[in-house]
Amino acid sequence: MTETAPDALFERALIEEAAKKSALVWVRGPQGPARALWHVWHDGAVCLVGDGPLEQPLEGLGLRDGGTATVSARSKDKGGRLVAWPAHVTELEPGGAAWAAAAEELRGKRLNAPDYEQVTERWARECRLLRLAPAGAAGQRPGAMPDGRAAAAPLPTPVTTRRPAPAGLPKLLFRRGRAARD
Template sequence: MTLLDQTLVEEAGKKSALIWVRGPEGPARSLWHVWHDGAACLVGGGPLEQPLEGLGLTDGGTATVSVRSKDKGGRLVVWPARVVELAPHGERWTAAVGELKGKRLNAPDFDTIADRWARECRVLRLEPAGAPVQQPGSMPDDSHAAPPLPTAATTRRRIPAGLPKLLFRKRR
């Protein structure tokens, strides 16, 4: 990887709060992360954290990471990654968790979150493992659009018949 490629991957990773990760299994999934020590660090797999199931991310495995542009929101760079699972309470785990803890929004147990992550979750590092597959000047022409994954959170139903009267009634 050239210095320019490395800089592009690192700057894009630092500025974007979300990355799209495609493991050996399943479709790509958006995950929040922090850029720390030359890699995208993320936490997940527990009941209160982002799901990692179905991606096939294993220690020593590979993944493909897509990062969007903070300015325009479109895909900026896609790079191959090597997955490293950090052992709980190790030196690298503690440093990564310190960064992740500061970015975890609305944690119900902020003071003891590191202990919960050590018990229930996985902390992963996605380290760049080669030159970017896509970058400015070498983007594909197709959109890469995909239908949303099925979820139980979908609540699309007909609106109640009386709701328009409540919303659009004239105030006196």
């Protein structure tokens, strides 16, 4: 099925609004599971910074200049996935006009940086700044969502928070309830 011009414009507007309003987008590169990343929408694309010692990790996603990724954004109202689209990855080079403009937008969102005044200089030295531009029709959008659950199984980990309840806990809870009634 070919997309008509109004459908393409609606889809582009949906991608832009979802990315602008969402604090995080989920990015799936050629490798590994999708990862939630903070970003800004700038000049028609999702821009993000990472791989530095004080920034979000991008390694393991396989995001490379000229590569592809899938970006998902959630609904601000309901919290569920609203749209997912293919993206073309461009790594912006420090010192260029595109890098400076994107870095300044990102800096405005990175208010808790320990070196806020010099954060763009640190990014130029230590980090990667990526631009993920929409590259084709959204694979998922209202009216075109996959059937069934799309939740991924949690990654295996030895970490756990589940332990048996302490033996005395039921007595404490029962006593507390009885004391409140008296």
